[in-house]
Amino acid sequence: MNVEGLGSLTAGTINPAATGGHSSARDKLIGVESAGDLAGFTLVETAYALAKYMGDEASVSVVLIATRKQAGDLAAKGRWKVRPSQLLILADIATHEALSPCRCKKCAGTGSKQNKVCLSCGGSGLGHESTVAMARAVGVDNSVFHRCYKEKLANMLGYLYDIESSIRLKLALRNNNWTTAQS
Numbered sequence: 001m002n003v004e005g006l007g008s009l010t011a012g013t014i015n016p017a018a019t020g021g022h023s024s025a026r027d028k029l030i031g032v033e034s035a036g037d038l039a040g041f042t043l044v045e046t047a048y049a050l051a052k053y054m055g056d057e058a059s060v061s062v063v064l065i066a067t068r069k070q071a072g073d074l075a076a077k078g079r080w081k082v083r084p085s086q087l088l089i090l091a092d093i094a095t096h097e098a099l100s101p102c103r104c105k106k107c108a109g110t111g112s113k114q115n116k117v118c119l120s121c122g123g124s125g126l127g128h129e130s131t132v133a134m135a136r137a138v139g140v141d142n143s144v145f146h147r148c149y150k151e152k153l154a155n156m157l158g159y160l161y162d163i164e165s166s167i168r169l170k171l172a173l174r175n176n177n178w179t180t181a182q183s
């Protein structure tokens with residue numbers, strides 16, 4: 001499998017560089033980059049924050065491109081035996097899961113049930129896409145998905161959650177500085 005070519009494989013649909021700089025996505029990218037510089041965020045951190053907390057669609061594409069690239073790097077390093085098309089699907093699932101987590105079905109996202117912490121989600125209110133649906137998307141059966149793909153998906157989610165942690169840390173530090181400056 002040629003994971004090096006993964007970036008160009010996906011370029012047709014969402015890579016803003018492929019459009020020669022005239023798409024709004026590319027302008028958006030430049031806007032995101034300068035906004036990120038101001039806040040001390042990296043490009044992908046800024047895009048992640050805009051996508052997750054502001055619902056910015058163009059930023060979702062930026063995060064998706066970064067996750068697909070990361071998936072390619074992980075696959076190359078780990079010598080994953082995964083088809084490029086499956087790798088892209090895993091990256092898409094991970095991005096979706098990180099940016100717009102489903103609500104827990106048991107407690108409807110409230111985190112509690114009959115005044116007790118919801119056992120299903122541990123009180124977070126967050127649910128997960130069913131692994132049956134994920135397996136179907138990747139094109140394998142459920143047991144194969146659990147055996148061969150779940151950990152790879154977790155690796156990609158780890159990459160995204162690291163971005164989120166970094167955003168939270170930087171925001172916390174900034175708020176802390178602000179509080180200190182005011183007192």
Ligand SMILES: [Zn+2]
Nearest residue numbers: 104107118121
């Ligand atoms: Zn719940």
